[in-house]
Every structure is written in C-alpha cells, then in structure tokens.
Amino acid sequence: GQQVMQIPQYQHVQEGEDFTTYCNSSTTLSNIQWYKQRPGGHPVFLIQLVKSGEVKKQKRLTFQFGEAKKNSSLHITATQTTEVGTYFCASGTYKYIFGTGTRLKVLA
Amino acid sequence: GAVVSQHPSWVICKSGTSVKIECRSLDFQATTMFWYRQFPKQSLMLMATSNEGSKATYEQGVEKDKFLINHASLTLSTLTVTSAHPEDSSFYICSARDPDGSFQQYFGPGTRLTVT
Numbered sequence: 635g636q637q638v639m640q641i642p643q644y645q646h647v648q649e650g651e652d653f654t655t656y657c658n659s660s661t662t663l664s665n666i667q668w669y670k671q672r673p674g675g676h677p678v679f680l681i682q683l684v685k686s687g688e689v690k691k692q693k694r695l696t697f698q699f700g701e702a703k704k705n706s707s708l709h710i711t712a713t714q715t716t717e718v719g720t721y722f723c724a725s726g727t728y729k730y731i732f733g734t735g736t737r738l739k740v741l742a
Numbered sequence: 743g744a745v746v747s748q749h750p751s752w753v754i755c756k757s758g759t760s761v762k763i764e765c766r767s768l769d770f771q772a773t774t775m776f777w778y779r780q781f782p783k784q785s786l787m788l789m790a791t792s793n794e795g796s797k798a799t800y801e802q803g804v805e806k807d808k809f810l811i812n813h814a815s816l817t818l819s820t821l822t823v824t825s826a827h828p829e830d831s832s833f834y835i836c837s838a839r840d841p842d843g844s845f846q847q848y849f850g851p852g853t854r855l856t857v858t
Contacts, residue, residue: 665845676835676849677786722785727845729799730776732786 636661640723640733648741653713655736657706657723664727666699666706671735672719680708715740744770746838748850755826755857762822763853765792765836771816772838776847777809780833792819792836826857 638659647653657666665684669677681690683699683706690697694711706723718740723733745768755761765775773794778786790811791799798811810822823830833854837847 667845667847676852677837677847679846679848682844682846724847729788729791730845730847731788732778735785737783 636731638663638723638725638731638733640721640736642736643734644737644739646739646741647713649715650712653710653717653738655708655721655723655738657708657733659704659725662703663706663725664703665725667724667730668697668706668708669722669724669732670719671722675719677722713738713740715742744768744838744841744848746772746836746848746850748836748853750853751851752854753856755855757827757857758825760822760824761826761855762820763834763836763855765819765821765838765850767817767838767848770838770841772819772841773816774839775813775819776837777811777819777821778835778837780835780852782833786835789821794819823855826855828857831855831857 640657667682668680671677681697686703687701688699696709698707720735720737722735724730747766749764753761775792777789779789780786788801789804792811792813794813794816800806808824813819833852835852837849840846
C-alpha cells in the first residue's frame with residue numbers, strides 16, 4: 635500500500651537555526667497537506683499544495699511540492715521555541731494518509 | 743475556520759466495558775468524518791471513514807465489530823470501542839473535511855482513552 639515517509643524522525647535545533655523536514659511517497663500524490671501537532675494537542679492545518687513544483691510561503695515557513703509530486707518539504711528559517719511540535723505531511727482526497735512525522739525540539 | 747469538537751477529552755474505563763466518543767462539527771455540516779488513532783510518538787493512523795446515513799468504511803486491519811461507528815446526522819459521528827482492552831488505550835482523533843471543498847481537514851481535540 636501507499637506509504638509516506640518523513641525524515642528526519644527527530645530534529646533538535648538551537649533557536650534561530652533553520653529546520654527542514656522531507657516527505658517522500660512511493661507513489662504520485664494528488665496533493666500534499668502539512669499539519670503541526672503540539673505535544674498533547676491535535677493536528678492543525680498549515681497549508682495545502684496541489685500543483686507540481688508548487689512553492690508556498692508563510693512568513694518563515696516555506697513549503698515545496700516536488701516536480702514529480704512524490705515528495706515535499708517544509709523549511710523553517712530561524713526557528714523559534716514556539717515552533718516545537720511534530721510536523722506531519724498528509725495526502726488524500728476521499729481518505730487521507732499521514733506521513734510518519736518529524737518531531738522538532740527547539741533549544742533556547 | 744470550521745470547528746470540530748470531541749467528547750470526552752479523556753476517559754478511563756475498565757477492561758471489558760464499552761466507551762463512546764462523540765465527534766461534532768459545530769458550525770458546518772459534515773457528510774464525511776474520519777476517525778484516527780494515534781499511539782504515543784507515532785503518526786495518525788486512519789481507522790475508518792464515517793459517512794452520514796450509511797455504513798462506515800473501515801481500513802484494513804480495523805475490526806468493525808469492535809469499533810462501532812455511527813454517523814446519524816450531518817453534525818455528529820460517534821465511535822464506540824466495545825469490550826475495551828488495555829491495548830485499545832490510545833489517542834482517538836476525529837476530523838472533518840473543509841466544508842468549502844478543499845482537502846484540508848479540521849481535527850477535533852482528541853480523546854485519550856485509558857483502559858485499565
């Protein structure tokens with residue numbers, strides 16, 4: 635079945651450093667969504683990408699969807715302590731599959 | 743944005759008993775809701791798709807007789823964990839799709855189930 639892997643599994647960064655998580659699928663994805671889940675919380679939608687090669691920015695967050703629509707990335711510039719949590723990619727239309735997640739810790 | 747609520751937020755039950763979890767869309771109608779299960783430090787695993795007025799669609803490996811789903815109205819879906827066992831202890835989260843038609847999901851706050 636379809637699998638969506640994310641790397642790295644964990645990332646510890648100093649406040650102010652950059653952070654990137656990568657999402658890779660074995661099959662072509664119709665879309666990609668990114669969610670953030672704070673410890674003890676529920677996933678919160680960040681963004682959705684649909685087009686091949688699409689790039690979207692939200693302040694210090696940059697999201698990319700690969701040309702082949704099999705991978706995606708989320709890059710955070712100058713991370714802040716408020717950005718700790720687990721970042722998931724997800725894909726689907728009638729039902730959804732979630733990536734394995736990247737747990738980010740930001741050290742002050 | 744759309745709001746999804748869940749009740750209860752946490753529950754402790756004894757092994758062998760049943761627990762019902764409610765998922766409500768508060769300000770929109772949801773013909774389809776999704777139920778996920780999340781173990782500590784793991785990803786969300788889709789259990790089933792709940793369809794208003796019809797039977798739920800279960801993912802492979804999910805026992806439909808154990809995890810009963812009812813979607814009786816456009817704003818309410820329920821998940822009942824029957825004959826719960828300690829291995830059913832987990833974080834159960836429901837979601838609904840964006841009523842405006844995008845693929846975005848709105849998640850409920852989740853229910854933490856502990857079976858003793």
